[in-house]
Amino acid sequence: MQYCDRSTVALSIATPVLEDTPLVYVNTAFSALTGFRADQALGRNCRFLQTERTTGESRAAMREFIGDSSVTAGRFRVINARRDGTVFDNFVFMTRLSDRAGTTQLLLGSQFDLTHAARRADLAANDAALLRNASDLEAISRGFGLAMIGSAKVIADSVSTMASILYRGV
Secondary structure, X not given: OHHHHHOOOEEEEEOOOOOOOOEEEEOHHHHHHHOOOHHHHOOOOHHHHEXXXXXXXXXXXXXXXHHOOOOOEEEEEXXXXXXXXXXXXXXXXXEXXXXXXXXXXXXXXXXXXXXXXXOHHHHHHHHHHHHHXXXXXXXXXXXXXXXOOOOHHHHHHHHHHHHHHHHHOO
């Protein structure tokens, strides 16, 4: 969890083991992105971030992912709202963390604000933050023989991979 705590990428963990798949962990970057402190988010399903602008298609895709344990990871573009009501375009990567028996115990989410991604300055700042995370992940992953590439998807997948390795105790 130390890596997650220090990450500048917004991360959250929910558990489908409990009713309504509540959040059991959010990092500081998640709180900065959403405006919700950990004590305001934990125990709630991440639906609380959705707005009337969140499409039924987005909701259905996430429900389908959560309900289908054969799918290990998914990417979803979701319209969410911050605590102050500001709407943002959230690109969510989710992956399953399973126990040794293969039963999903946790869902790891990484969130990226795409609201202003079309602007070059925002894109460059986002890339710089992701590259900082990539170097941290690269150092960790070397011990497991993994190679890293500096893109948002690979970084999100790598966070998921590292969490899976650490969770399973491999």
